Amino acid sequence: MLTNFLQLFNPLPGNHYLEVTTKVDEITDSLDNLLKKVDGELNLALYSEDDLDIKTLYPNLKAQHIKSFKQPYRAIPRHYDVVVFKDFFHLHQNRDMVLKIAYTTLANTADIVIMEKKGVMDVEEIKQMLDKFEFRAVNHIDVLPEYDLVMGKKMHMWGNGL
Numbered sequence: 001m002l003t004n005f006l007q008l009f010n011p012l013p014g015n016h017y018l019e020v021t022t023k024v025d026e027i028t029d030s031l032d033n034l035l036k037k038v039d040g041e042l043n044l045a046l047y048s049e050d051d052l053d054i055k056t057l058y059p060n061l062k063a064q065h066i067k068s069f070k071q072p073y074r075a076i077p078r079h080y081d082v083v084v085f086k087d088f089f090h091l092h093q094n095r096d097m098v099l100k101i102a103y104t105t106l107a108n109t110a111d112i113v114i115m116e117k118k119g120v121m122d123v124e125e126i127k128q129m130l131d132k133f134e135f136r137a138v139n140h141i142d143v144l145p146e147y148d149l150v151m152g153k154k155m156h157m158w159g160n161g162l
Contacts, residue, residue, distance in 0.1 A: 075105035
């Protein structure tokens with residue numbers, strides 16, 4: 001089921017991905033397994049009031065728990081090759097801030113993916129927001145039947161990409 005979704009990614013040895021989400025599920029499992037194959041690393045920013053025992057589920061995963069949709073997630077500048085927002089973006093009270101953090105934490109030529117259940121997000125609005133924050137090659141990609149997915153790229157020498 002996730003084959004088409006996983007084809008969006010081409011992890012290289014040592015790549016770092018960040019998933020910002022409200023829950024762990026088969027997407028988290030699939031990304032974690034994909035990165036393990038290339039000695040990469042998946043980190044997790046979990047917006048949840050429940051203190052899930054992530055270390056039991058994913059012993060090698062670095063996770064941060066955020067209890068409020070007013071607060072930002074933490075991320076090291078230019079550290080990640082992909083940032084995935086899943087079931088989270090529409091709930092955050094400062095979407096501009098989280099996009100700015102994503103832009104800062106992504107290496108040049110890195111990707112941002114925003115996924116929400118079908119019908120939750122205004123795809124055209126998200127595409128415009130990504131363009132405003134200097135993400136390029138922004139596309140709506142239909143690879144999962146239950147999700148709308150918008151993907152963009154941080155480009156070197158474009159906009160804020162220096």
